[in-house]
Amino acid sequence: MAPRATRIVMPATAKSGEIVRVRCLIQHPMVAGSTGPTGDGTSTTARNIIHTLTVSYAGADVFRADYQPGIAANPYTAFAFRAGASGDVVFTWSEDNGAVTTATRRLNVTP
Amino acid sequence: MGLAANSAAAACIAVAIAAVFAVETLATEPPSHLNRSLKSATQFLSPELAAEQADDARNRGLLWVEQGATLWHAPADPGGTPDGASCRTCHQEAEATMRGVAARMPVFDVSRGRVLNLEGRINVCRTEKQRNDAWAYESPQLLAMTAYLSFQSRGMPKSATRDWPDTASGSGAPSGPAQNILDRGRTLWNERQGQFNLSCAQCHDDNVGRKLRGDTISSAVPTGYPAYRLEWDGLGSLHRRLRACQLGVRAVQFEHGSEEYLALEVYLAWRATGQLIEAPAIRR
Numbered sequence: 001m002a003p004r005a006t007r008i009v010m011p012a013t014a015k016s017g018e019i020v021r022v023r024c025l026i027q028h029p030m031v032a033g034s035t036g037p038t039g040d041g042t043s044t045t046a047r048n049i050i051h052t053l054t055v056s057y058a059g060a061d062v063f064r065a066d067y068q069p070g071i072a073a074n075p076y077t078a079f080a081f082r083a084g085a086s087g088d089v090v091f092t093w094s095e096d097n098g099a100v101t102t103a104t105r106r107l108n109v110t111p
Numbered sequence: 112m113g114l115a116a117n118s119a120a121a122a123c124i125a126v127a128i129a130a131v132f133a134v135e136t137l138a139t140e141p142p143s144h145l146n147r148s149l150k151s152a153t154q155f156l157s158p159e160l161a162a163e164q165a166d167d168a169r170n171r172g173l174l175w176v177e178q179g180a181t182l183w184h185a186p187a188d189p190g191g192t193p194d195g196a197s198c199r200t201c202h203q204e205a206e207a208t209m210r211g212v213a214a215r216m217p218v219f220d221v222s223r224g225r226v227l228n229l230e231g232r233i234n235v236c237r238t239e240k241q242r243n244d245a246w247a248y249e250s251p252q253l254l255a256m257t258a259y260l261s262f263q264s265r266g267m268p269k270s271a272t273r274d275w276p277d278t279a280s281g282s283g284a285p286s287g288p289a290q291n292i293l294d295r296g297r298t299l300w301n302e303r304q305g306q307f308n309l310s311c312a313q314c315h316d317d318n319v320g321r322k323l324r325g326d327t328i329s330s331a332v333p334t335g336y337p338a339y340r341l342e343w344d345g346l347g348s349l350h351r352r353l354r355a356c357q358l359g360v361r362a363v364q365f366e367h368g369s370e371e372y373l374a375l376e377v378y379l380a381w382r383a384t385g386q387l388i389e390a391p392a393i394r395r
Binding site: 005006007009023025026027029030072073074076 | 167168169171173174175177178181255344345
């Protein structure tokens with residue numbers, strides 16, 4: 001199907017200086033990788049997890065998470081940042097196999 | 112005399128009110144004594160998992176709801192009427208038009224003479240209106256669409272068999288061919304099967320709340336499906352869950368969408384009348 005489904009819950013507006021709480025999910029099997037017999041006759045299953053989530057806000061990085069193979073499928077991440085100027089919040093999830101999923105939310109900041 | 116007449120009239124009115132009330136009560140109350148004690152499997156979840164299910168920001172089943180929303184607006188392949196119509200072309204906003212639809216499923220389709228569950232109903236639209244291929248059971252598309260549509264009925268009471276076209280007198284019990292299917296489902300429910308020689312009822316009626324290995328036996332209330340099951344690391348249909356139970360008792364599994372599972376789904380829906388839709392639920 002289409003790109004990986006994501007779900008981002010955060011306010012669309014905030015007052016300047018306010019703490020903005022962000023919660024996000026992405027659909028991903030988080031294959032930890034293993035050795036041993038596999039269905040297709042090969043001996044290893046390659047690791048394919050989302051290894052990094054970076055979030056930028058109004059052009060500057062505000063959050064970064066490095067995931068490990070022990071993280072469950074469809075990982076959930078919550079974080080917060082302080083509202084400054086109005087701008088785009090850009091989420092970038094990077095996978096081991098090179099695939100990248102991005103999503104953008106607009107945050108309008110009032111004084 | 113006048114007093115007596117008044118009393119009689121009052122009594123008549125009281126009886127009439129009682130009669131009306133009785134019908135009302137019948138229509139809203141679960142169809143058998145069993146159902147009043149039915150518990151959704153949510154009540155057997157740990158507080159942490161129950162909280163995750165209740166939180167739309169954390170419930171991972173909502174990822175499929177998001178996908179379903181995208182599909183709802185996506186044009187189908189050409190060939191349908193109107194050509195390349197999306198779901199939205201005909202049905203507008205799902206939040207309004209699809210509210211309550213999943214709660215009424217499965218339905219008995221008189222013109223086709225068969226049961227349609229939510230998956231089957233979606234595929235009727237896919238094949239007959241959009242003139243596209245049916246979505247396979249457990250395909251990402253069908254899971255996404257069933258999750259999206261079930262989500263629109265969240266919090267509504269399950270009322271499947273009440274709206275069956277040949278339902279008699281609104282008492283919640285179908286008649287005719289629909290009754291036969293319900294009976295078939297009840298038979299399957301009570302029939303021993305597999306190497307363990309167990310019926311559904313022996314666990315899910317007789318031993319609800321007790322432990323089976325590390326898990327708690329549920330009342331088999333289907334209102335959380337399609338559900339995000341931790342064992343699957345993803346969303347799955349009710350029929351996939353039924354297959355897991357049949358595997359558990361070492362029985363021959365029926366196929367997804369088979370006549371047997373549809374009958375069982377009808378029985379489960381009838382049994383769970385009045386239970387609130389929780390899909391997509393979190394299940395272990």
